[in-house]
Amino acid sequence: MLTLPAASFEAAVPWLLAFATLLVAFGRHVSHALRNILGRPVGMSARAVLIGQFVLAIYGGYFGGAVGIMMMAVWSVGLGLDAAVSNPMRVTRLAAIYVSATVLLLVTSDALGSPMILLTMLAGAAVGGYGGAHLARRLPAGALRGLLVASACATTVLYFLRG
Known part of the structure; x- marks a missing residue:
């Protein structure tokens, strides 16, 4: 993260998000269609899901942009998991990714020289994480899925507009 140029990676982010x-949005429909065409369940092997999760963890630690959306996409197609069912697992894995990346960044950079920025970001992450988890547990599965797809679309459009 500290040695790679951010510009080259940021060029790929809008396409990854799209x-x-x-x-x-369509992963479950694609899985069902493929299952009907092939006559057997479609999914990813355990190894493929682990490799996908590993790649997403590296991506999340490096950039973090919409890695949760990407996890839901992999799990939707690869495992057939619904957004409401997999949300607690997603939140737990995101926390592990972000804590690991934060510790590495704090140890290897001069970020500790700006404690107010760090505390503000920590407070925002804690409030957002708690509030999001609280909201996700109370929403019906369809509403949570709709909110997830809407936020994914908005995030993707914003990343394309940002250039």
Whole structure:
């Protein structure tokens, strides 16, 4: 993260988000259609899901942009999981990714020189994480899925507009 140029990676992010958004929105339909065409359940092997999760963890630690959306996309197509069912697992994995990346960044950079920025970001992450988890547990599955797809679409559009 500290040695790679951010510009080259940021150019790919809108396309990654667009792909993930399409998978989140249509992944279950694609899985069902493929299952009907092939006559057997469609999914990813355990190894493929682990490799996908590993790649997403690296991406999340490096950039973090919409990695949760991408996780939901992989799990939707690869495992057939619904957004409401997989949300607690997603939140737990995101926390592990972000804590690991934060510790590495704090140890290897001069970020500790700006404690107010760090505390503000920590407070925002804690409030957002708690509030989001609280809301997700109370929403019906369809509403949560709709909110997830809407936020994924908005995030994707914003990343394309940002250039």
